[in-house]
Amino acid sequence: ENSPAPLPERAIYGFALFLGSWFGFMLYLIWAYVPETWLFSLGLTYWPQKYWAVALPAYLLVAIGIGYVLLFGINMMSTAPLNSPDTITDNYAKKQQQKKFQEEAIPALRDIPISEVNRMFFLPEK
Amino acid sequence: ERRYRSASGAPIALRRRQHSASCRELAVRCPRLQLRSLSAATSAAWLAAYGLFVLSENSMVLSAAIFIMLIGLIIYLHFVKIDQESLLIIGSLGIQMTSSYASGKESTTFIEMNQVKDVVINEAIHMQKVIYYLCILLQDPGDPQGVSEVVPLFQSSKPRLDCLIEVYKSCQEILEQRKTAPQSS
Numbered sequence: 001e002n003s004p005a006p007l008p009e010r011a012i013y014g015f016a017l018f019l020g021s022w023f024g025f026m027l028y029l030i031w032a033y034v035p036e037t038w039l040f041s042l043g044l045t046y047w048p049q050k051y052w053a054v055a056l057p058a059y060l061l062v063a064i065g066i067g068y069v070l071l072f073g074i075n076m077m078s079t080a081p082l083n084s085p086d087t088i089t090d091n092y093a094k095k096q097q098q099k100k101f102q103e104e105a106i107p108a109l110r111d112i113p114i115s116e117v118n119r120m121f122f123l124p125e126k
Numbered sequence: 127e128r129r130y131r132s133a134s135g136a137p138i139a140l141r142r143r144q145h146s147a148s149c150r151e152l153a154v155r156c157p158r159l160q161l162r163s164l165s166a167a168t169s170a171a172w173l174a175a176y177g178l179f180v181l182s183e184n185s186m187v188l189s190a191a192i193f194i195m196l197i198g199l200i201i202y203l204h205f206v207k208i209d210q211e212s213l214l215i216i217g218s219l220g221i222q223m224t225s226s227y228a229s230g231k232e233s234t235t236f237i238e239m240n241q242v243k244d245v246v247i248n249e250a251i252h253m254q255k256v257i258y259y260l261c262i263l264l265q266d267p268g269d270p271q272g273v274s275e276v277v278p279l280f281q282s283s284k285p286r287l288d289c290l291i292e293v294y295k296s297c298q299e300i301l302e303q304r305k306t307a308p309q310s311s
Contacts, residue, residue, distance in 0.1 A: 079251050082251065082259060083280045087250045089273060115244045115263075121297060122291050 028053070088114055130289035132156070133257050138283050139280040148217030148303055152293050152295060154283045155210045158229060160201070171195055208282040213293070213298045223261060223279060238276070239304065240267050245297040247290050248276075258287045260294065275285075 030055035039047065080086040093111040101107065127300040128143045139155045175191030214222040220238040227233075243265035248260050264275040285293075 036133050072150055081260075082252060082281075083276050085273050085276050087248055088263065088276060092271065099304045114246050114248065118294070119298075 128289075128292075130193055133255070133284040133286060138285055138289070140285070140289050142292070148300060149215065150296050150300055151212060151214045152296060153210055153212035154280055154285055154289070156208060157285045158209060159207055164199075166297060167197060200229075203227065204231055211280050211283055213279060213297075215297055217300045217303050223277075225282070235277075237262060237264065242301075243270070243273060245294065245301060247287070247294050257284065259284065259288055260290050277279060 009084070031047060032050065034048075036050070039045075096110055098110070099108040127139050129137060129139050132138050136157055138157070141153045143151045143153075172195070175187055176192070179187045192233065195232060204227060205311060207230050208225050210224075210226045210238060212224045214225075218220075218239060220236055221242060222234055222236045224232055229303045241264045243263040245260065245262050247258055248261050248291065249256055254257075259281075260279045262277040262279065263273045264270065266274045
């Protein structure tokens with residue numbers, strides 16, 4: 001019931017959004033370029049200051065640029081430091097249950113403790 | 127003494143000494159402060175200060191630069207530049223870590239054997255790189271299954287994996303004696 005297939009309702013929503021966005025863009029261009037006196041003579045007096053026609057796109061572009069730097073910084077801050085036990089284990093690994101070993105079956109998936117992994121990698125088996 | 131490389135490519139040296147059957151000392155020596163890098167940094171800083179003096183006609187800039195260089199060098203040698211990091215494992219007693227700074231200062235940390243769960247090589251993300259580092263896993267004496275704390279070792283010399291494997295094998299030989307030796311309380 002959640003398929004992405006086209007439906008009549010979705011077509012109508014899409015067309016309404018398309019018309020709405022074109023209308024919004026035309027309104028923005030008219031507000032930014034038409035001189036104030038012409039708009040006043042038509043009787044439309046309650047507009048925001050034209051300063052915002054330039055300020056809002058500038059703010060948006062600077063915010064997008066800062067967003068890249070901010071995301072990079074947030075990633076660096078959430079990396080666990082070298083002395084935190086989060087690099088070794090976490091809550092799911094601590095609470096995992098041991099499944100019984102069955103003959104001839106693939107062993108169940110589990111988080112192997114780091115001491116065991118180290119012994120296997122770095123101590124040569126005689 | 128064997129030569130290895132650190133994670134950033136600097137040459138380091140590992141020295142292993144066996145004092146007795148259950149006591150080993152492993153020391154990693156970092157390259158000392160080179161005269162050429164010190165001269166380069168000093169010349170750059172004093173040239174910049176002379177440029178500022180020419181621009182501002184204030185002779186305090188020169189004396190301030192000299193003063194800052196001297197104080198900065200002393201602080202760097204005493205608090206930042208580590209010459210040697212060593213690890214002393216005594217099987218029944220504990221593990222002691224010593225860092226010797228370039229000014230001669232030594233800082234030691236001792237962890238007793240009850241608290242040591244294991245010494246492992248872990249890999250983690252550090253400053254846009256993934257590095258291997260040796261660390262001591264500490265356990266709560268009341269909860270022998272959980273890891274209460276992680277103590278990273280050789281933080282400033284950062285040896286690469288080949289050096290770490292040698293240190294790891296030496297440590298594991300001592301730690302294995304804990305299980306076979308009878309418990310004495």
